[in-house]
Amino acid sequence: MRPKAHVVTSVIFFLPVYMFTNSIIMSFLFCLTQVLVDIDHVFDYLFFSKKPYSLKKFFQKGNPLTWSNVVFFFHSWEWVAILFGFCLNTKNIFAWAVFGGYFLHMAADEVINRITYKILKIDKFYYFFIFRCINNFNIDRICHDRNAFLESMRNE
Numbered sequence: 001m002r003p004k005a006h007v008v009t010s011v012i013f014f015l016p017v018y019m020f021t022n023s024i025i026m027s028f029l030f031c032l033t034q035v036l037v038d039i040d041h042v043f044d045y046l047f048f049s050k051k052p053y054s055l056k057k058f059f060q061k062g063n064p065l066t067w068s069n070v071v072f073f074f075h076s077w078e079w080v081a082i083l084f085g086f087c088l089n090t091k092n093i094f095a096w097a098v099f100g101g102y103f104l105h106m107a108a109d110e111v112i113n114r115i116t117y118k119i120l121k122i123d124k125f126y127y128f129f130i131f132r133c134i135n136n137f138n139i140d141r142i143c144h145d146r147n148a149f150l151e152s153m154r155n156e
Contacts, residue, residue, distance in 0.1 A: 001108050001109050001112045001113060001116075003035070003038055003041075003059070005108075005112070006034055006035050006037075006038060006105060006108070007035055009034060009104065009108060010030075010031035010032075010034045010035055010101075011031070013030065013031065013034070013104065014027050014028075014030075014031050015027075017030045017031070017097070017100070021093075021097070023093075023097075025094070025097075026093065026094065026096075026097040027097075029094055029097035029098055029101065030097045030098070030100050030101040030104075031101060032101065033097070033098045033100075033101030033102050033105070034101035034102070034104050034105045035101075035105075037074050037075065037101075037102060037105040037106070038074075038105075039074065040071070040072050040073045040074040040075060041058075041064070041072065042058075043071070043073065044064065044067070044070055044071055044072060045058050045063070045064075047071075048064075048067035048068070048069055048070070049063070049066075049067060064139075065120070065139065065143070065146055065149055065150060066150070067139060068138065068139060068140075069136070069137040069138055069139060070132070070137055070139050070142075071132065071137050072132070073129070075106070075109065075127060075129075076106075076127065076128060076129035077106060077127055077128055078128060078129050078130065079102070079129070080099075080102055080103055080106055083095070083098065083099045083102055084099055084103075087099050106127060109127065110127055117143075117149065119145060119148050119149045119152055120143045120144070120145055120146060120148075120149045121143065121144035121145040122142070122143050122144075123141075123142050123143070123144065125142075126142050126143070
């Protein structure tokens with residue numbers, strides 16, 4: 001999902017989370033986490049993108065698909081599971097807010113990106129960090145038809 005879509009999703013969920021928790025802090029943590037998971041895109045952009053860097057290039061649709069590798073460290077169901085275990089063991093209500101935002105971000109990316117980027121043929125294990133690691137973060141091993149997507153972008 002595009003960053004703007006995560007911001008919109010956060011705004012939509014702010015009130016329901018507040019109504020459920022009666023806590024501005026929990027609502028804020030939920031929404032902030034839901035957006036900040038995408039910080040790993042910045043790291044990958046700086047590491048894999050060719051210079052010169054620009055905001056326009058960073059926010060260009062499909063930009064990560066022009067790189068040969070993607071790490072997206074925080075886009076991982078393993079982190080969701082670890083955070084869930086942490087929440088169960090600590091019973092910290094603020095950790096639950098972070099978990100909720102993280103889970104929503106991952107679920108939205110999992111569903112929306114598979115629809116939006118259907119032509120890519122994203123591997124079913126794409127959102128598992130271990131899978132990306134096993135495949136040396138090589139985008140052609142985790143997105144099975146990147147060239148078709150890039151061609152469609154050129155034709156737009």
